Amino acid sequence: MSTQPDHGHELIPRPERTPAAVRIALARLAPHRLSEMEQHKEEALGAALQDGKIGHLQYWLTYWHAQVEIERRPDLRSRYQAALDSVHNTGTRDDPDFRAAMSELRAVETEARQAMSA
Known part of the structure; x- marks a missing residue:
């Protein structure tokens, strides 16, 4: 196992x-x-x-x-791509959707780095 x-x-x-x-x-x-x-x-x-x-x-x-x-990893890839698409399709950096998408990008990148060191 x-x-x-x-x-x-x-x-x-x-x-x-x-x-x-x-x-x-x-x-x-x-x-x-x-x-x-x-x-x-x-x-x-x-x-x-x-x-x-x-x-x-x-x-x-x-x-x-x-x-x-x-x-x-398709699970990470789909989350990353959805967040990236959202970043490109939102208005300004002050837009709450933009900030949420950037947070998701950082979360995916953090999860990827943590997986590499596990």
Whole structure:
């Protein structure tokens, strides 16, 4: 019996926390996001070189590992997409629907990060 929580169907196994494994997983799940990942990596690398801190690259890897977690789990993916759609379809940042959608995006990302460290 597994001690992992049951989240329903997972599209692929959780990848290791390495840049190559995360990239391969993203290519399988959401290839349309690879250029976004690459651009974000270049920005993180540039910031790391500019200020000499590896934290930018650690953040980049954590962020994209969480994005893969969201993409590989349909339960998280559907919540994330619904919240993202709501963010794009609401008015201003003062709109209660916008704030609720942003809260849901943060909740999904937090759940994904927690699942990765479980």
